[in-house]
Amino acid sequence: MNDLRPISLAGVPDSRPLLIAGPCSAETPEQLLATARGLAAHGVRIFRAGLWKPRTKPGGFEGVGAEGLPWMRRVREQTGMYLATEVASREHVAAALGAGVDLLWIGARTSANPFAVQEIADALAGCDVPVLVKNPVSPDLELWIGAIERLYNAGLRRIAAVHRGFTSCDPSIYRNHPHWALPIELRRRLPALQLLCDPSHIGGRSELIAPLSQQAMDLGFDGLIVEAHRTPAEAWSDSRQQITPDELARIVASLVLRDGAGESEDLALFRSRIDRLDGELIGMLARRMEVSRSIARYKRAHNIPVLQSDRYEEMLAVRASEGERLGMHRRFIELVLQAIHEESIRQQFEVLERDGE
């Protein structure tokens, strides 16, 4: 997919961050227009609003639907902004394109469903409309790439990915855990693909939007899609995470864009240190595996089972505390040790299965 193109829209500067903003949901014509005017006054050129709202549970506000399309058109007439909305079915695509919506996005619940994505891709075949693909709710990179591929195969080239965080059962300050490693890997796999961050849905709280936006810029994201509302406290959906147009302008103005050209010698030095340490880590792991294999031979000779969970639990607790004392997250140490343990068990089984070693 090397010939993917940026979603560039005439008259919208292609400097970072590409900014898309607007309310979670279109609620009333007045709310839409007042919010859009506030954003346009700060130079925002692309306006988002959800018309069809996929809700986790029935009974919540499910959006105004096609009734909001003329309200969106009014926003364009009054402010000159480009319009963006979410589509989840072929009917949504037909209605949005029919009304002249400039940019579509596929939401996280939809991109998790290949049938729905294929239906949307089929409905879009032959169009050159830009489409944003939000990551699926689960941290599944292949599913995310699969959704992008379906659009690509339908002939679309102006595609961008939106990182909006992932459902996680681990407690955290986020509504949806960022798992930054996933969008970073997506960038490595599809370097031509524009990458935007949705700090509103990751954070779930207005005060997290500024730090998350900065992190996204530091990680080289191309743009941001942010939920903004004229009166966030009164929003009919996602009210905790919405900010006013003025707050958004302040956040964007405060972003530090580290676009330093060229690589300094200092940076090259740091990188070579990291490379050396990584090499040492791999060498150390190999030595550790060699000890595991010796243990397996001993266990085989003495008829001891491979897994002794007491010993493992104890080792995990001691190391996690040690790691914490050295400034690392407990959870991080646990994950590393779990991965090492898994490989160690695999190697022990290999020894047991091989007779006469």
Ligand code: PEP
């Ligand atoms: C939204 O953008 O309002 C939305 C529903 O987002 P997501 O699909 O990321 O939950």
Ligand code: MN
């Ligand atoms: Mn929302």
